Amino acid sequence: MKLLxxxxxxxxxxxxLACGYAVLGLNMTKEAVAAAMEFVAKRQEKVYEADSDDKLYEYKKSQDNPMIVALYDKQDGFLHEGPCGHMSHHLLHTHYDDRSAAVKALKAKGIKLAL
Structure with missing residues (x-):
């Protein structure tokens, strides 16, 4: 018995037809990749151009910014201990709290979480 x-x-x-579609699809894929790479190259060029423009950014490095210098000033700065001091660590760094046990307990009770 023949099925087809x-x-x-x-x-x-x-x-x-199959070969035509394969070649056409391959050609369209090549064109799409080439267009994407051209876009990436143009964007990268503009980013480098904007970054090299001295008029755009007054301070290229944060340690040159007078507000940061005043913040870490040894005499009367708020963070006078320095960049690695206790106060700067407390204010500028994040902390991780492991809450996986609480989530597991809720799931064990049958509560469904929409995460």
């Missing part, structure tokens, strides 16, 4: 009856002409027509 295909003549030679039908077979040639089907393989021609």
């Amino acid at each position: 009856h295909l003549t030679r002409r039908g077979f040639l027509r089907a393989t021609g």
